Amino acid sequence: MSRIIELKDIKRIYPISSDVVVRALDGISYEIEEGDFIAIMGPSGSGKSTLMNILGCLDRPTSGKYFFQGKDISNYTRRQLATLRNKKFGFVFQSFNLLTRTTALENVELPMLYADVPSKKARQVAYEKLAMVGLKGRETHKTNQISGGEMQRVAIARSLVNNPIVLMADEPTGNLDSKTSIEIMSLFTSLNKQGITIILVTHEPDIADYANRRIHIKDGLIESEEITRDLSKRGER
Ligand code: ADP
Numbered sequence: 061m062s063r064i065i066e067l068k069d070i071k072r073i074y075p076i077s078s079d080v081v082v083r084a085l086d087g088i089s090y091e092i093e094e095g096d097f098i099a100i101m102g103p104s105g106s107g108k109s110t111l112m113n114i115l116g117c118l119d120r121p122t123s124g125k126y127f128f129q130g131k132d133i134s135n136y137t138r139r140q141l142a143t144l145r146n147k148k149f150g151f152v153f154q155s156f157n158l159l160t161r162t163t164a165l166e167n168v169e170l171p172m173l174y175a176d177v178p179s180k181k182a183r184q185v186a187y188e189k190l191a192m193v194g195l196k197g198r199e200t201h202k203t204n205q206i207s208g209g210e211m212q213r214v215a216i217a218r219s220l221v222n223n224p225i226v227l228m229a230d231e232p233t234g235n236l237d238s239k240t241s242i243e244i245m246s247l248f249t250s251l252n253k254q255g256i257t258i259i260l261v262t263h264e265p266d267i268a269d270y271a272n273r274r275i276h277i278k279d280g281l282i283e284s285e286e287i288t289r290d291l292s293k294r295g296e297r
Contacts, residue, residue: 063130064226064257065092065115070124072110072280084110085121086280093291094225097248097258099268102277108261109230111277115259116228117145146175150219150227150256154234156211158203164190164214165199172221189217193247209240216247227251229260233267245270 072085084107092098100108113119114126117133120141125134133144158167165186172182190199193213203211212232219227229248233241241264249270252258260271268274272289275282 062094063091064094064096064128065090066125066127067091067115068125068127070111070114070121070126072107072114072119073122083280085114087124088280088282090275090282092257092259094257095252095255095291096273097252097271098260099271099274100259100261100277101263101265101268101274102283106277107280108277110280112228112230112259112261116149116151116226117141146222148225150222150224152212152215152219152227152229152232154231156208156215156235158211158214158218161202161204163200163202164195164206164210164217167203167214168218168221171218185221186217189220190214192220192251193217207240208236209243212236212240212244213247216244216251220251224256226257226259229258231261231263233262233264238266241267 067088067090070085070088071083074082074084076082088111100111102108110119114121120136121134125132127133128144128148133141136144159170165183168186168189169182172185173179177185187199190196193216195210195213195217198206198210203214206214232248233244236244245267248258248260258271260267262268272287272291274286276284
């Protein structure tokens with residue numbers, strides 16, 4: 061068991077005018093263990109996206125400390141954050157963000173080709189990741205020929221190409237019906253069992269129930285937390 065993330069009194073303050081600021085995060089302290097499955101919940105405007113952006117190295121806190129695998133990354137430059145993000149994080153979004161009329165395979169290959177992975181290797185990895193998300197045999201289907209659930213599977217396969225240790229998912233079932241949502245959450249559960257730490261934003265309690273820890277954010281603060289399996293205490297996995 062090892063600690064992946066530690067946040068210490070993280071604040072993110074947006075200046076609005078010379079005398080007005082928004083305290084999007086107002087002092088968040090939180091620890092995430094390897095293998096955790098965290099759900100972040102809270103009303104609109106509570107700070108969920110701001111927290112996800114900081115956790116996923118897309119933004120930097122105004123103050124406070126962020127330790128990633130024990131290393132203080134609070135003062136990393138944007139370039140250092142981007143490198144860390146590409147190596148360690150995968151991202152899945154509500155809107156899938158796939159290229160239209162392009163095959164599942166090409167969607168998964170593309171980020172690797174941009175990263176100068178040789179095309180043969182990129183193809184091999186894309187096949188492997190599509191198999192991992194249950195899309196074996198569908199690799200050459202185009203995104204306009206597959207269902208919403210299959211599109212999200214392609215997006216999840218794409219998020220896995222660099223073998224992330226943390227998967228960030230922002231309302232990943234927001235555009236899916238309830239049956240498909242269950243299938244996608246089962247897939248997240250299976251990835252989590254394979255050791256990937258998952259951080260998910262959702263406003264649906266049924267979806268949050270898949271997580272082992274659920275935090276509720278309000279006014280930029282963690283208001284409460286529910287834990288169904290405490291990995292740090294029980295040493296599971
Ligand atoms: P949520 O994701 O829970 O809806 P956000 O993290 O998007 O909440 O926003 C938290 C607060 O910070 C809100 O009051 C929002 O208006 C404000 N906010 C978010 N982004 C910015 C920004 N770029 N500039 C100014 N205020 C922002």
